[in-house]
Amino acid sequence: MRRLEGKVAVITGGNSGIGLATAKLFVEQGAYVFVTGRRQAELDEAVASIGENVEVVQGDVSNMHDVDRIFETVKAKNPQIDIMFANAGLGAGRLALGAITEPHFDLIFNVTVKGTLFTVQKALPLMREGGSIILTGATTTVMGTPAFSVYSASKAAVRNFARSWALDLKGTGIRVNVLSPGPTATPGLLNALERTGKKDVMMAEFEKQVPLDRLGRPGEVARMAVFLASDESSFMTGSEVFVDGGHAQT
Template structure:
């Protein structure tokens, strides 16, 4: 397929998991992709998988200077960007009563501040037809024990898309949320634990965990003109977990 032929994409958190799978799918559909992440070893390994149509830039979405450097690289090498997948995220468990300021600040810095400035700093490089995709989560829709801070960040992401769809009126740029359910990534397995995560997957109507490639397919749909009449929307890839 070549739905993204000639397009330039930026994927934050692109060194592993859903970000890496989405970068690969974008490239398979014709895009050139910049992956952005904090860990150089993950980026280097990812580039071996992605091949010549990918470029890695190291940095954190919570560091505005790092984002400036990312987009200056994109501007200098490609002239602009057509697709932004604001995917970088983090989270940890803490029940009410055990939440620390450090946990709150880290989670909101990456999951909310990082999303806001990943998108805002991309806008001068985008034009009509551009697609912004924010990675949400089923936790933004559901009450999740011990995971309230992370869940609150994803609820915030959902409203950012609704509000930005209004802000972007007349620009031809779309913004949507892609919300995975329990998906087999290293981060999720580390945070939740393998056994508990498998049980969560088994509780979905489809009875299993998702694969990053399945979420990547939905990301490619939102990135392409196949979703040209969608903005402000949320697309769930969750095995039905948050739908029943």
């Protein structure tokens, strides 16, 4: 028996990296998956790579009209869902205190905080009793990271969403947990490092910070997402699970 047999999932930011790896694994485990993302070309590639039991809906979670349209599309095909993986988030580069700009702040908080909040709120009326909400966190919520305070604060807000929403959802049977990856070799990270012109040096620095001496792989994070989405985690809510190679644990 596959672990997500017959379940319906929505994954935001599912066009690449951890989101795409999770979409593939959800389908392998028996789920029907709706994948959202901002770039249609990447969504088309995602469908091709997954193959079956998947549908894409283009949209930006920081745009409330897009969020409405995403869930109108989902509801038209499946009036109920079992899994909401609010994975979309944005780092948008590093700026130290003194150099932080209002557009930088707004961009990150609009996607990561506002987008997560209203994505989950819009999904809630569609969720079955016993459903699972998964929020993507980060190791930076429990660590000081130079020139990364805005992103870190946005993920700290997401972490508190899970604690607070676990209480708000009391009596519904719906669980909400945070999945926090450490440094992971996603296309987004690798491309960002490439743009610095110091990719090899920065990769080596990341690896030194991880007790397992390497970056994580998107598929490793996806396996934990399957656990949180499945009935195997039926007595977990308000929790945070790190898949970080020990990055924030030592």
